[in-house]
Amino acid sequence: MSGTSLDGLDLVCCTIEQQNDVYSYTIIASKEVPYTPEWKKKLSTAPGLSAIELLHLHNEYGTWLGEQTKLFIHEKDLKIDAVSSHGHTVHHLPDSGLTFQLGSGQHIANACQHRVICDFRTLDVALCGQGAPLVPIGDELLFSTYNFCLNLGGIANVSFKQNEKRIAYDIGIANMLLNYLSEKQGEAYDQAGESAKSGQINQTLLEQLNKIEYYKKNFPKSTGYEWFAAEIIPLIEQTKDSIPNLLHTSVHHIADQIAAELLRHQTKKTSTVLVTGGGAFNTFLIDTLQKKAGHDIRLKVPNNELITCKEALVFALMGMRRLEGKVNCLRSVTGAKRDSCSGVIYQPA
Incomplete structure (x- = not known):
């Protein structure tokens, strides 16, 4: 998870269990990766980039996310099922039907060599919703x-x-x-x-x-x-x-x-x-x-x-529900035409 406050990347590894429609979670490991001045500048100026420049950064940031994920997995000796990534919101104009989260899912998957679920907002916005909040x-x-x-x-x-x-x-x-x-x-x-x-x-x-x-x-x-x-x-x-x-x-x-x-x-x-x-x-x-x-x-x-991991934890839940084909985005929250199962799944190449 990367938030608009630009303080850094939040990583969490967790298990999520369901018994009789009751969910519970356990946080196994977590890590905060502060943004370097270089990355903070790149992300803060991203809204003003040209389309080509933004796509280059999309791929570069995706690779960086994947590398940080791979490092986290090795540091904590983790066994994981999938990676769920929010990305970093650069443009969010739902009333114009637009939202864009930086961090290419394919590049994340390639860099960490695990399947990735990302791009959780686009479907809801396409259904005339706000695409937020998702938590x-x-x-x-x-x-x-x-x-x-x-x-x-x-x-x-x-x-x-x-x-x-x-x-x-x-x-x-x-x-x-x-x-x-x-x-x-x-x-x-x-x-x-x-x-x-x-x-x-x-x-x-x-x-x-x-x-x-x-x-x-x-x-x-x-x-x-x-x-x-x-x-x-x-x-x-x-x-x-x-x-x-x-x-x-x-x-x-x-x-x-x-x-x-x-x-x-x-x-x-x-x-x-x-x-x-x-x-x-x-x-x-x-x-x-x-x-x-x-x-x-x-x-x-x-x-x-x-405090720091709640949003990353919830995106893990959203990724899990996407893999199970269950609703993870609520129309009562976003104003969309219907509830949806959002997120795009990428396999490592």
């Missing part, structure tokens, strides 16, 4: 004891049950904004939110961010880097203030939007929220969100391995 199938089958599952990646998304159907959507911006600001002061990210905590709210910027049109849209909805670049970066760049103040304001904005959605969909007196993704390590963000959500919504931050 809610895992929330439904592996983490249904929680009332909400919140992922704080580059984008914040949420999943919950409503009228016996799984609902999920992208709430809005999260680490993509915080990391963008942190890089301006020479840091990949704001450790535990300490820099943000030291700042103060810029009320004008906060009001501008909270008024962004996307937040008014009803679900199903999803977003990505293009939206961030078009709607949020200009507001940040035109605001003359210190980085700590901009980070502090951004944390409050993120928490405002997430808390509003949790409270809007709360149906029980006390609700539990499983919080994963890199933002779960941002103590200031978690504390700010908890204050805004109130005592009746209880944020549950799990162990570090699950």
